[in-house]
Amino acid sequence: MTAADLGDDSARVRVGSGPVARVSRSALRANARLIDGPFLGDFAADAWGHGVAEVRRALDDVITDRRPSSPVPARDDGLPAEHVNTLLGLPGGDSRSRPAMSLVGRVLSTKVLLADEGVSYGLTYRAPEDTHIALVTGGYAQGVLRGLGNRVSVSIAQRRCSVIGRVAMDVCVVDIGDAHPERGAEVVFFGDGEDEEPHVREWCAASGLSGLEIVTAVGLHARREYVP
Incomplete structure (x- = not known):
């Protein structure tokens, strides 16, 4: 050929x-539950190709009660890399997360x-x-x-x-x-x-x-x- x-x-x-x-909503929610701490910063590149709206919705569904009572300024570097990798189920994140x-x-x-x-x-x-x-x-x-x-x-x-x-x-x-x-x-x-x-x-x-x-x-x- x-x-x-x-x-x-x-x-x-x-x-x-x-x-x-294909992006799994259930995987995003399950992965978000593995992350400890507040989420700061804006999502770049359409939430790393996963879609800002869907990623934000997954976080809102899981960690609303973790958010501080007063606004927290967004950090220039956005979410910590380890948290992002956990959220998306990628290498470098929590080993329990799934893609x-x-x-x-x-x-x-x-x-x-x-x-x-x-x-x-x-x-x-x-x-x-x-x-x-x-x-x-x-x-x-x-x-x-x-x-x-x-x-x-x-x-x-x-x-x-x-x-x-x-x-x-x-x-x-x-x-x-x-x-x-x-x-x-x-x-x-x-x-x-x-x-x-x-x-x-x-x-x-x-x-x-x-x-x-x-x-x-x-x-x-x-x-x-x-x-x-």
């Missing part, structure tokens, strides 16, 4: 409107990749043996970092599958081995780390970025939806 093949497929076929950044955001794409198509055939732009990956690959919605335009190709995996039907080749603007390629997911099957880029779902800490390790940097980029560029 050449770079041209990838470009043609991504332009010709769409499932939905691209990957979705509030997951990034989910869909399978566009599948095909055979023969041994020694390359995939995606620049052919940075060549198959060591015959396999099957899937074209998946989600690329660098939605926060799936270009440098993650050949370095991270996704979850399809609770099975880990490697992202191979360079990540394109709106799609990426995944080695699915002998699996045969249907078109439209859900692909989890990162989630709560259970049932074989990758955790955002894997993206941190592969990219050198913080969890906050990653979820902010995803939340601001992917389509966002809220779940209970």
Whole structure:
């Protein structure tokens, strides 16, 4: 599969409107309960890609009784980093917190990749043996970092599958081995780390970025939806 093949497929076929950044309201509330102390400062970057209104609502639901009786000036540095990481369930926060955001794409198509055939732009990956690959919605335009190709995996039907080749603007390629997911099957880029779902800490390790940097980029560029 050449770079041209990838470009043609991504332009010709769409499932939905691209990957979705799902934000769990229950996770935000549960994480907020783990934070001790008042919250100061304004939320930046649309609450790190999670949505100011929803994050504020979760805090209001949980910590109203913790607020001081008199107004507290906002600090220039906003919330302490540890509190933010706890609230969003990211590395660096309370270990009991769970990720509030997951990034989910869909399978566009599948095909055979023969041994020694390359995939995606620049052919940075060549198959060591015959396999099957899937074209998946989600690329660098939605926060799936270009440098993650050949370095991270996704979850399809609770099975880990490697992202191979360079990540394109709106799609990426995944080695699915002998699996045969249907078109439209859900692909989890990162989630709560259970049932074989990758955790955002894997993206941190592969990219050198913080969890906050990653979820902010995803939340601001992917389509966002809220779940209970």
